Amino acid sequence: MQNPDLIKQMQEKAEAVQAIVSKIVCLEDAFQYIVDLTKAQGGQTVVAAGLAAKEQDLLKKQCKTADLTLLDFPLRPHADKIHTALTPVDWGIAETGTLVLDSTSEDIRIATMLAETHVAVLPASKIKPDSVSLEKELNAVLKTDAPIYYAFITGASRTADIERVLAVGVHGPKELHILIMEENNA
Amino acid sequence: MIKTAQDIKSYKKKLKEALEDEFLRKALDTFSTVYRENRPTVYQGIDFDGIKEEIAAGKDATLSHLTELFEEFKTNAEAAGAKVHVAKDAREANEIISAIAKENNVKKIIKSKSMTAEETSLNDHLEMDGFIVTETDLGEWIIQLRHEGPSHMVMPAIHLSRYQVGDLFEGVTQKKLDPENIDKLVKVAREVLRPAYLEADMGISGANFAIAESGALGLVTNEGNMRLVTTLPRVHVALVGYDKLIPDLKSMLKILKVLPRNATGQAITSYVTFIKGATECGSSPTDRKDMHIVFLDNGRLALAKDPVFSEALRCIRCGACANVCPIYSKVGGHKYGHVYIGAIGLILTLFYHGKENDRAIVRNCINCQACSSVCPVDIDLPYLIKKTYRAVLDQEGKTPAKNFFLSKVMKNRRLFHFILRRAYLAQKSFAGKEPMIRHLPLFFEKEHGYRSLPLIAKTPFRDKWMQLHTKVIHPKHNIALFCGCAIDFIYPEQGKALLDILKGHDVQVEFPMDQTCCGLPALMASEEETAKEVARQNLKAMDSANCDYILTLCASCGSHLKHNYLKVFKDDPNAPANLKAFTDKIIDFSSFMTNVLSVSSKEYKETREKVAYHSPCHLCRGLGVTHEPRKLIEIAGYEYVPSKDEDVCCGFGGSYSIDFPEISSEILKKKLDNVEKTDARILVTDCPGCILQLRGGMDKRCSKIQVKHIAEIISEVKK
Numbered sequence: 001m002q003n004p005d006l007i008k009q010m011q012e013k014a015e016a017v018q019a020i021v022s023k024i025v026c027l028e029d030a031f032q033y034i035v036d037l038t039k040a041q042g043g044q045t046v047v048a049a050g051l052a053a054k055e056q057d058l059l060k061k062q063c064k065t066a067d068l069t070l071l072d073f074p075l076r077p078h079a080d081k082i083h084t085a086l087t088p089v090d091w092g093i094a095e096t097g098t099l100v101l102d103s104t105s106e107d108i109r110i111a112t113m114l115a116e117t118h119v120a121v122l123p124a125s126k127i128k129p130d131s132v133s134l135e136k137e138l139n140a141v142l143k144t145d146a147p148i149y150y151a152f153i154t155g156a157s158r159t160a161d162i163e164r165v166l167a168v169g170v171h172g173p174k175e176l177h178i179l180i181m182e183e184n185n186a
Numbered sequence: 187m188i189k190t191a192q193d194i195k196s197y198k199k200k201l202k203e204a205l206e207d208e209f210l211r212k213a214l215d216t217f218s219t220v221y222r223e224n225r226p227t228v229y230q231g232i233d234f235d236g237i238k239e240e241i242a243a244g245k246d247a248t249l250s251h252l253t254e255l256f257e258e259f260k261t262n263a264e265a266a267g268a269k270v271h272v273a274k275d276a277r278e279a280n281e282i283i284s285a286i287a288k289e290n291n292v293k294k295i296i297k298s299k300s301m302t303a304e305e306t307s308l309n310d311h312l313e314m315d316g317f318i319v320t321e322t323d324l325g326e327w328i329i330q331l332r333h334e335g336p337s338h339m340v341m342p343a344i345h346l347s348r349y350q351v352g353d354l355f356e357g358v359t360q361k362k363l364d365p366e367n368i369d370k371l372v373k374v375a376r377e378v379l380r381p382a383y384l385e386a387d388m389g390i391s392g393a394n395f396a397i398a399e400s401g402a403l404g405l406v407t408n409e410g411n412m413r414l415v416t417t418l419p420r421v422h423v424a425l426v427g428y429d430k431l432i433p434d435l436k437s438m439l440k441i442l443k444v445l446p447r448n449a450t451g452q453a454i455t456s457y458v459t460f461i462k463g464a465t466e467c468g469s470s471p472t473d474r475k476d477m478h479i480v481f482l483d484n485g486r487l488a489l490a491k492d493p494v495f496s497e498a499l500r501c502i503r504c505g506a507c508a509n510v511c512p513i514y515s516k517v518g519g520h521k522y523g524h525v526y527i528g529a530i531g532l533i534l535t536l537f538y539h540g541k542e543n544d545r546a547i548v549r550n551c552i553n554c555q556a557c558s559s560v561c562p563v564d565i566d567l568p569y570l571i572k573k574t575y576r577a578v579l580d581q582e583g584k585t586p587a588k589n590f591f592l593s594k595v596m597k598n599r600r601l602f603h604f605i606l607r608r609a610y611l612a613q614k615s616f617a618g619k620e621p622m623i624r625h626l627p628l629f630f631e632k633e634h635g636y637r638s639l640p641l642i643a644k645t646p647f648r649d650k651w652m653q654l655h656t657k658v659i660h661p662k663h664n665i666a667l668f669c670g671c672a673i674d675f676i677y678p679e680q681g682k683a684l685l686d687i688l689k690g691h692d693v694q695v696e697f698p699m700d701q702t703c704c705g706l707p708a709l710m711a712s713e714e715e716t717a718k719e720v721a722r723q724n725l726k727a728m729d730s731a732n733c734d735y736i737l738t739l740c741a742s743c744g745s746h747l748k749h750n751y752l753k754v755f756k757d758d759p760n761a762p763a764n765l766k767a768f769t770d771k772i773i774d775f776s777s778f779m780t781n782v783l784s785v786s787s788k789e790y791k792e793t794r795e796k797v798a799y800h801s802p803c804h805l806c807r808g809l810g811v812t813h814e815p816r817k818l819i820e821i822a823g824y825e826y827v828p829s830k831d832e833d834v835c836c837g838f839g840g841s842y843s844i845d846f847p848e849i850s851s852e853i854l855k856k857k858l859d860n861v862e863k864t865d866a867r868i869l870v871t872d873c874p875g876c877i878l879q880l881r882g883g884m885d886k887r888c889s890k891i892q893v894k895h896i897a898e899i900i901s902e903v904k905k
Contacts, residue, residue, distance in 0.1 A: 076468040142400035145265040147463030157410035161325035167372040172410020
């Protein structure tokens with residue numbers, strides 16, 4: 001179910017916290033987006049975490065053609081070299097423009113925490129109105145005995161610790177791009 | 187190393203330094219104004235009062251079974267590979283963490299922000315044990331470099347300017363930096379600290395929530411450093427107070443609605459993170475994080491069982507009580523707390539850091555209730571601060587002269603009133619022929635000279651009553667006037683104005699002669715027993731009048747009678763039977779005029795004179811009356827002229843203005859400046875205490891603005 005009101009709210013709330021939101025219709029659009037963005041920002045490296053092997057290969061080729069390097073897993077040895085990170089996310093929360101991402105895999109964490117720019121792909125059907133409507137899904141994850149690292153991400157990292165002046169891009173990504181994927185609308 | 191003044195004399199010295207720090211004053215003043223102005227926008231569409239009651243009730247339910255919740259949390263966290271420890275006090279917590287570091291051959295430690303670690307002085311301990319500790323939260327890193335404690339729970343370096351930070355960072359980078367470019371300064375932290383994350387063997391964090399039903403920790407952050415601290419090193423230790431335990435995810439999501447809004451004005455922070463158990467970790471020899479959670483007691487478990495103070499454990503560390511505090515906005519962080527800053531800090535310091543560190547700071551509350559009005563967990567902060575002061579006095583076995591006097595004199599109405607009458611005679615020698623005392627006798631210090639003082643009236647209101655009293659044949663309303671000491675003995679004309687206004691409204695007014703001081707000054711001096719005794723006397727006195735309403739012209743008396751009487755008799759089996767009936771009858775002047783008498787503009791001459799309004803703390807927050815006085819000003823044919831920060835305290839606070847004149851005068855100055863920026867020639871309020879302060883201040887600056895009680899301006903235009 002893709003609710004246009006929720007998509008609109010998601011976009012507005014995310015933009016209110018300096019996220020850059022675009023619409024795409026398929027994953028290939030995201031690949032093109034990340035390649036173009038990385039080139040435009042003068043970056044040389046790309047990582048992707050959470051993609052299927054086939055998709056990963058496709059992106060790798062696309063990067064190579066564009067003279068960019070898609071870094072291999074595990075990402076830890078490349079931790080200080082990541083320019084752009086691409087990750088799908090599990091859910092969106094329209095009320096606050098929040099992305100919800102299971103970050104239990106260390107590669108996903110390193111990608112989303114250390115990249116200069118984080119590009120997230122959010123399927124429009126996964127946008128929930130508020131955090132309370134995600135309670136059941138969240139609890140299903142949290143209440144198993146498996147170790148878990150789960151993240152709500154809203155905008156890029158920020159601080160107001162010096163004279164209360166807002167500065168975006170502290171220890172986490174300096175920019176957050178959200179690609180809302182509206183399937184079946186192509 | 188945090189050093190807090192341990193006696194009032196050295197505290198006063200520190201306050202003076204803070205008041206002379208111009209950057210600090212300006213920064214905090216702007217902050218507090220901006221915070222208050224943004225708040226309504228931040229809470230748009232959210233029922234703050236409703237949600238805070240729900241959260242408070244939830245927290246209270248949690249506090250009564252913390253140990254069970256802890257066991258549940260422990261079982262669930264350990265099932266996912268975490269190791270859970272218990273520390274009975276700060277030292278034990280630090281030792282446990284140091285031992286974990288030693289067992290794991292740790293050399294370098296990185297930390298994300300944790301007030302609990304500040305509470306235990308963890309860094310000092312770890313550094314003494316030879317570890318290299320680096321704070322990574324920008325504010326915490328700055329204060330670590332300066333060897334200071336935090337000046338705010340959420341913004342630890344709010345006391346510093348960009349220039350001070352610039353100088354500090356130039357020292358770190360050995361490069362020239364442009365301090366005007368805050369964005370660049372922030373990037374210095376990013377660049378310098380990046381390698382520290384990668385080199386560290388152990389990461390230490392706090393946590394905002396420990397969710398019992400899942401064993402997960404919940405962390406609410408903005409900068410992204412906590413995520414790196416909990417991801418890159420092979421060992422993670424979370425230091426968590428017992429008070430962070432909550433039963434379930436639902437409770438956390440509820441608190442999450444208010445925590446970021448209250449703290450930083452955000453709907454949600456950049457990151458909300460759930461961490462459970464030993465997650466994947468490439469730098470660990472086992473590929474799994476060595477994950478430890480240390481629960482800190484340090485008095486919390488005992489506090490949770492305390493019938494009065496357990497409320498303080500509801501605190502979710504949003505810092506808002508500092509943001510709105512008029513005193514914090516003048517003297518700032520390090521002078522308004524020990525480790526924990528703001529109103530809650532004045533309370534928690536006694537329990538976590540001892541009476542020595544609390545005995546001076548705990549006295550610095552003006553009881554304006556700005557803090558409790560924004561507290562998202564409904565802690566009655568001003569009341570608990572007075573209770574804390576009492577606990578300090580009891581622990582020290584001390585009775586200050588003021589308390590001795592209050593308890594001896596106030597319980598005996600005749601003696602108390604005798605002393606007030608004698609004061610009329612005593613003041614003659616230094617008032618001369620002037621209408622106010624403009625030059626204080628020499629035994630006052632010069633700090634007290636910021637306001638002229640009123641004279642004690644020659645004839646108190648009670649002595650005029652027999653002449654003023656009239657009998658109404660068919661009364662529509664029977665009211666008893668509770669006039670309060672200030673109107674009785676200083677401003678009887680305000681009481682007379684009321685009687686003039688009510689003429690022709692078929693209101694029978696009675697003035698029970700046995701009424702005495704409401705008891706608020708006793709409660710403010712932490713003399714609750716005395717407050718209780720005078721409450722009994724007033725309940726008895728007012729019972730003799732058969733009335734529908736007990737009307738007050740003093741907001742402080744009104745709010746004390748209505749709310750504090752219930753508090754002082756709470757859980758008392760000998761509470762007077764008429765207590766609830768009494769408190770239900772309390773009404774302020776403006777509400778009586780607009781809501782009960784429904785007066786109309788036809789009764790008044792329309793002058794369109796411009797009137798500014800000061801909203802007394804105990805009316806707008808104490809009694810929740812905001813609309814009525816402004817409406818009444820307009821009904822009576824005046825033009826109400828809004829001024830900035832109308833609902834911010836005037837700095838009076840009863841004996842506060844005598845105990846802390848240096849702060850009281852600064853709060854007053856800002857208030858008067860704001861009023862003088864309008865074109866009003868009259869400043870109106872509905873509390874004689876505020877009038878004493880405001881009129882005294884206006885007189886001292888030779889202002890043309892007259893300060894009046896709202897009843898006075900209404901009686902002046904009555905047709």
